[in-house]
Amino acid sequence: MKRLFAATLGFLGTLLVSQTSLAQDADPAQSPEWQAVLEEARGQTVYFHAWGGEPRINAYIGWAAREVARLYDLRVLHVKVSDTATVVSQVLAEKSVGKSSGGAVDLIWINGENFAAMKDQGLLADKGWAETLPNWRYVDVKNKPTVTIDFTVPTDGQESPWGMAKLVFMYDSARLRTPPASLEELLSFAKANPGRFAYPQPPNFYGTTFLKQVLVDTAPDRGALGRPVDPARFDDMTAPLFAYLDALHGALWRQGQAFPKNAAHMRQLLADGELDIAFSFNPGDASGAIANGELPPSVRTFVLEGGTIGNTHFVAIPFNSSAKAGAKVFADFLLTPMAQTRKQDPDIWGDPTVLNVSALPANEKALFDTMDLGPATLSPEELGPVLPEPHPSWVAALEEAWVKRYGAE
Numbered sequence: 001m002k003r004l005f006a007a008t009l010g011f012l013g014t015l016l017v018s019q020t021s022l023a024q025d026a027d028p029a030q031s032p033e034w035q036a037v038l039e040e041a042r043g044q045t046v047y048f049h050a051w052g053g054e055p056r057i058n059a060y061i062g063w064a065a066r067e068v069a070r071l072y073d074l075r076v077l078h079v080k081v082s083d084t085a086t087v088v089s090q091v092l093a094e095k096s097v098g099k100s101s102g103g104a105v106d107l108i109w110i111n112g113e114n115f116a117a118m119k120d121q122g123l124l125a126d127k128g129w130a131e132t133l134p135n136w137r138y139v140d141v142k143n144k145p146t147v148t149i150d151f152t153v154p155t156d157g158q159e160s161p162w163g164m165a166k167l168v169f170m171y172d173s174a175r176l177r178t179p180p181a182s183l184e185e186l187l188s189f190a191k192a193n194p195g196r197f198a199y200p201q202p203p204n205f206y207g208t209t210f211l212k213q214v215l216v217d218t219a220p221d222r223g224a225l226g227r228p229v230d231p232a233r234f235d236d237m238t239a240p241l242f243a244y245l246d247a248l249h250g251a252l253w254r255q256g257q258a259f260p261k262n263a264a265h266m267r268q269l270l271a272d273g274e275l276d277i278a279f280s281f282n283p284g285d286a287s288g289a290i291a292n293g294e295l296p297p298s299v300r301t302f303v304l305e306g307g308t309i310g311n312t313h314f315v316a317i318p319f320n321s322s323a324k325a326g327a328k329v330f331a332d333f334l335l336t337p338m339a340q341t342r343k344q345d346p347d348i349w350g351d352p353t354v355l356n357v358s359a360l361p362a363n364e365k366a367l368f369d370t371m372d373l374g375p376a377t378l379s380p381e382e383l384g385p386v387l388p389e390p391h392p393s394w395v396a397a398l399e400e401a402w403v404k405r406y407g408a409e
Helices: 002-024 032-041 055-072 083-094 114-121 134-138 181-192 205-218 220-225 231-249 264-271 285-291 326-334 339-344 362-369 394-406
Strands: 045-051 075-081 107-110 159-166 170-172 278-280 301-302 309-314
Touching: 032 326, 045 055, 045 083, 045 326, 055 075, 055 326, 055 339, 075 083, 075 326, 083 107, 083 114, 107 159, 107 326, 114 309, 114 339, 159 326, 170 264, 170 285, 181 205, 181 231, 205 220, 205 231, 205 278, 205 309, 205 394, 220 231, 264 278, 264 285, 278 285, 285 301, 326 339, 339 362
Parallel strands: 045 075, 045 107
Antiparallel strands: 107 309, 159 309, 170 278, 170 301
């Protein structure tokens, strides 16, 4: 009887150990491979090169850096940049002199144009690393296709999604009762109300985004925008865009002789009553600005009928990063439900999540479900369709054509 009891205990113990092992294997954060990454990352310093033009975003990155320092003994330094293209040039320069390790850039907050350039020139870390992150399991790959496609270019796991972006417009409902619903109505509004609308001068990101929105809306062959620019067709494809801008410019703020510096400047002009309409690439921007006292409570958000341009923003690791393990740990932390919830809070940033909220554990799903997104944030249904970004080659071509046409004004 004692032998039977001991055998039973032994069997149950083996079963318990086996089930524990299976549970650990099922959790990628507990895998031996990820534990090795965590161990290698301990004590590393990650130089995170990211746009530094928005105080709310800078504060969020500072919080995330403090969290990974506490959790993983990992130091993250935010290197504030104004133009990511300069970071790409820095990595390219290091490659050109044979610096295949010990690079100065460990992680980059990147957009589609610069990702395509880095991928084309072999400046990125190995394919697939993003999909090995434990929190990749929560990324909404099915319903948010742009988490694996960046400006029509497959990411191949060489960059990790961080947040969602979509072009939205903002207006003060205390001054403007009904905002325009289309580009044609926006043009009519601008002509009837000279000086009350503006866009930043390309190559500012927001100015170029406005150009792309008009291009996508007016191009005679929208399908061609998903392919590299054909110089032989460029003039025909952009003729409606520049006809629209020609008609708009005389009615712009300061008659199109000067332009807002960036999105923050547009928000300030809206708050000061100089503009009636501004825009952002963050659907939660207006609510966040209201919460921070940057915009009056009467500001609301709207989109154009037929949809607006949207994409995903990412972080990427250069091929010669000095702290690849640390960069992976930080990228994974940015995908945690906790970090994504905080990022979506309009009081903090207001940037939409890349996660599949419905598939999260109940307690973490509740954090999203109960979040107040603010008075000016549209629901997913109200945001309407997402228009895909043109191929990255359109960016430089549009900016060059814009400067040639309007830069001397």
